[in-house]
Every structure is written in C-alpha cells, then in structure tokens.
Amino acid sequence: MFSNKNYSPRQLATICSFIISLAVGILLFFFVRNKWIAVFSFVLLFIGCYFLISYAIDSFVYRQIKLIYKIISQTKASKKEEFYYKNFLPQKRIDEVTEDVEKWAAQSKKEIEILQQNEKFRKEFLQNLSHELKTPIFSIQGYVDTLLNGALHNSEVNIKFLQSAERNIDRLVNLLDDLDEISKLESGELKLNNKNFIIQDLVKDVFESLYIKLKEKEINYHIKKGCEQPLMVYADKEKIRQVIINLVDNAIKYGKQNGIIEAGFYKLEDKKVLVEVTDDGSGIAEEHRLRIFERFYRTDHARSRKVGGSGLGLAICKHIIEAHEEKIQVRSTIDVGTTFNFSLTSAK
Ligand SMILES: Nc1ncnc2c1ncn2[C@@H]1O[C@H](COP(=O)(O)OP(=O)(O)O)[C@@H](O)[C@H]1O
Ligand SMILES: [Mg+2]
Structure with a gap:
C-alpha cells in the first residue's frame, strides 16, 4: 500500500488515523455491541489521531526538513519563506523534497565548476602574460647589455641593436594597449556608441x-x-x-x-x-x-x-x-x- 507512492504528511496522518480508528471502532463494535459508541469512538479517535500524528511528523521530520531548506537557500527566512514553510512545505512529498535538494546540489556543483574554471583561466592568463612580457624585456635587456659592454662604439652594429631594442619596446607598447583594451572589455566597461x-x-x-x-x-x-x-x-x-x-x-x-x-x-x-x-x-x-x-x-x-x-x-x-x-x-x-x-x- 505504501510501497509505490510517496505521501505528504497530511495524507500520511489521514491514512494512519483512519486505520487506527477503524480498527478500534470495529473492536469496540464487537465487544460493546453498540453501533453508536463505535461510530462516535471512530470519529473522535480519527480526529485525535490525525492531529497527534500531524504534530509528530511536523515536529520530528519537518523541522529537520525546514532546516535543510534554510541551509540550501542560505538566508535567514524572510516573511514570504516563513509563509512557504508553514503552508506549502507540509504539502510536499518526501520525493519532491529530495528533488529540491538534488536540484540545489546540481546548482552548487555547477557554481563550483565555474569557480574552478575561472581559477584555471586566471592562472593561464598570468602564465601567458608573464611569458609575453618576458620575451621582449629580455631581448631589450640583451641589446642594452651588449651596447654597454662595448658595442655602442661599434658603428657596424650599434644602430641595428638600438633599432632591434626599439622594435621590442613597440611590441611591449602594443601588448599593453591590447591588455588595456581587453581588461576594459572584460570588466564590462564597454559602452557602445x-x-x-x-x-x-x-x-x-x-x-x-x-x-x-x-x-x-x-x-x-x-x-x-x-x-x-x-x-x-x-x-x-x-x-x-x-x-x-x-x-x-x-x-x-x-x-x-x-x-x-x-x-x-x-x-x-x-x-x-x-x-x-x-x-x-x-x-x-x-x-x-x-x-x-x-x-x-x-x-x-x-x-x-x-x-x-x-x-x-x-x-x-x-x-x-x-x-x-x-x-x-x-x-x-x-x-x-x-x-x-x-x-x-x-x-x-
Ligand atoms: N588570416 C589568418 N590566416 C592564418 N592564421 C591566422 C589568421 N588570422 C589569425 N590567425 C591565427 O590566429 C592567431 C590569433 O590571432 P590574433 O588574436 O589576431 O593574434 P596575433 O595577430 O597577435 O597573432 C594568430 O596568431 C594566427 O596563428
Ligand atoms: Mg592580430
């Protein structure tokens, strides 16, 4: 009977109360042999059991579930959420709750993946950037060193080395311009005119x-x-x-x-x-x-x-x-x- 369907706490309380009160009602009917007492006990017991079971489920199970919902929404419950917990949550079946939690877990997993991806991008970006800066700077350093160590007075190479150093400086300037541009674009500063x-x-x-x-x-x-x-x-x-x-x-x-x-x-x-x-x-x-x-x-x-x-x-x-x-x-x-x-x- 309970195997292939998940019941909401209200339905569960109704079914349990019905079974208990029906059993007691039938027993009373056989022992006391009074139809009215049996019916009266059935009704009274049904109402009593219903509230008792609802209360028990609510305090032992739904308090925990409410806590889970609060954790997954990561906020102090607002008035709207309080209303939701009070009125809609008890209507939810356990499998619906499971579904919500699974949805939350999938969402969190996605967020973590995005963070990891961003971290990877950031690392790669820094690696690439330092590589791109190193190449021209080292070559400028090489030309300047060679010039200072005597090549400055060698009229066959001095102008050539200075021109090579200048080419590398141009490359650095272009790189910085491009970086400036891309950082503006990525920070969302780009306003289209x-x-x-x-x-x-x-x-x-x-x-x-x-x-x-x-x-x-x-x-x-x-x-x-x-x-x-x-x-x-x-x-x-x-x-x-x-x-x-x-x-x-x-x-x-x-x-x-x-x-x-x-x-x-x-x-x-x-x-x-x-x-x-x-x-x-x-x-x-x-x-x-x-x-x-x-x-x-x-x-x-x-x-x-x-x-x-x-x-x-x-x-x-x-x-x-x-x-x-x-x-x-x-x-x-x-x-x-x-x-x-x-x-x-x-x-x-
Ligand atoms: N028209 C093209 N023909 C062949 N390869 C190209 C062409 N345009 C771009 N590429 C390739 O794409 C790469 C990236 O281009 P780009 O981002 O403009 O960088 P850069 O011009 O600084 O090399 C280039 O380094 C080159 O390998
Ligand atoms: Mg290009």
Whole structure:
C-alpha cells in the first residue's frame, strides 16, 4: 500500500488515523455491541489521531526538513519563506523534497565548476602574460647589455641593436594597449556608441590606413565584385573599425607576398549584414581554428615566424562583436586561405 507512492504528511496522518480508528471502532463494535459508541469512538479517535500524528511528523521530520531548506537557500527566512514553510512545505512529498535538494546540489556543483574554471583561466592568463612580457624585456635587456659592454662604439652594429631594442619596446607598447583594451572589455566597461554608417566606407578607410603594410607585401586588396552596393549598418563605428583593422592586419601578416585580400558584404534575412574578410594565405588547421579566439592563443607557426602580435587581437574582436550581440566565425583551408566573417545589424 505504501510501497509505490510517496505521501505528504497530511495524507500520511489521514491514512494512519483512519486505520487506527477503524480498527478500534470495529473492536469496540464487537465487544460493546453498540453501533453508536463505535461510530462516535471512530470519529473522535480519527480526529485525535490525525492531529497527534500531524504534530509528530511536523515536529520530528519537518523541522529537520525546514532546516535543510534554510541551509540550501542560505538566508535567514524572510516573511514570504516563513509563509512557504508553514503552508506549502507540509504539502510536499518526501520525493519532491529530495528533488529540491538534488536540484540545489546540481546548482552548487555547477557554481563550483565555474569557480574552478575561472581559477584555471586566471592562472593561464598570468602564465601567458608573464611569458609575453618576458620575451621582449629580455631581448631589450640583451641589446642594452651588449651596447654597454662595448658595442655602442661599434658603428657596424650599434644602430641595428638600438633599432632591434626599439622594435621590442613597440611590441611591449602594443601588448599593453591590447591588455588595456581587453581588461576594459572584460570588466564590462564597454559602452557602445551605436550609429548608422556605410560598412564599405569603413573597410575602405581601414585599407587606406594599412596602405604601407599592404604595399610592403604587394598585396592586391579590394572589395569583392557584386558587393559594392553601399550597405548601411547600425553599430559602434570605432569598435568595428578595430575589428576590421585586426582582421585585415592578420590577413596581411599570415597572408603571402603578392597575395589577395578581399572584403565581401551580404544582406541577410532578419535585417542583418554579413561582413567577410578573405585571404589566400597559410590557412589555419582545424585544431587551432577552435582556439584562435582565446586570449594569447597563436599557432606555433605564428609564434615561430615572429610576425609579432600579442595573440589578443581576435579575443578583442570576439568581445566587440559579442557586445553587439552578433557572432564572429572563421572558415579556413590550409594553404588555400582563410575567411573571417561577422554579422551586424542593418541600419534602423
Ligand atoms: N588570416 C589568418 N590566416 C592564418 N592564421 C591566422 C589568421 N588570422 C589569425 N590567425 C591565427 O590566429 C592567431 C590569433 O590571432 P590574433 O588574436 O589576431 O593574434 P596575433 O595577430 O597577435 O597573432 C594568430 O596568431 C594566427 O596563428
Ligand atoms: Mg592580430
């Protein structure tokens, strides 16, 4: 009878009182042989047992359960909760209580996992940061030491060493700028200053600002055929400029000499515009493709070629695009090339 169903304390009290009072009522009927006494005793006993059993369950079991609820909600019970404990909790079946506790345990486990994950990120971040700082600082130290130890008067190398030291200082400054940017983005300080602008014009601006780098590698850069028709978007123009600068800068750095960089623009359904930057460079292997948006992540290839860069560029792009509630994605084939695309909202 009790095996396949869990009863609430009220139901349990009713069933137990009924069984006891029925048994006593039947016994009385047989012994006293008076129908009315039996019925009267049944009713009286039923009421008495019901309150007694309810009280017993409430004090011995539900007081403990209330305590569990207080612990899992981790607060001093408010008026609303007190009302809940008094009126709704006794209606709950034990399996419902178990369910609540299990839900709480799962939630706590998730919170602990997030904390552990954050801790891992923090450790990795510090490790990466100290590594990124060490490399240029040690090399500046090396050049300065060599110069002080006599190379300063060697006109064949002195300027070259100073220029190398300067390059490393530039690298440090870039790293600090990127760090500054990413810490602002991650602390949620980024406030978007959205306005309408034509996305093609912004990309042309970026091509112009990177003209020297593009010429150095003799790259053929242009807007894809059929994508010239001006598309007006609604976004933070300066932040999107930063995204496009980083994508084109990557396309130059990881693209080949005499390569091609193309920008494409497509109107999507639901009032969105897709922006694409494509190169015909080295491409990115699948195992790296999943990770390039992480802070400091660079492929070994990118590290060993010493093309510079902090590995923070794409992490910054992702932050900016996600702050716009849009997505950035990458497609790539080794030795064929890479396409980055992101969506924006069409002008209002
Ligand atoms: N267009 C591209 N072609 C090939 N690899 C790329 C391209 N863009 C990015 N990558 C890879 O992704 C990594 C992360 O890019 P990013 O965050 O901009 O860092 P950085 O430019 O400082 O190296 C790069 O180091 C490189 O390995
Ligand atoms: Mg970059």
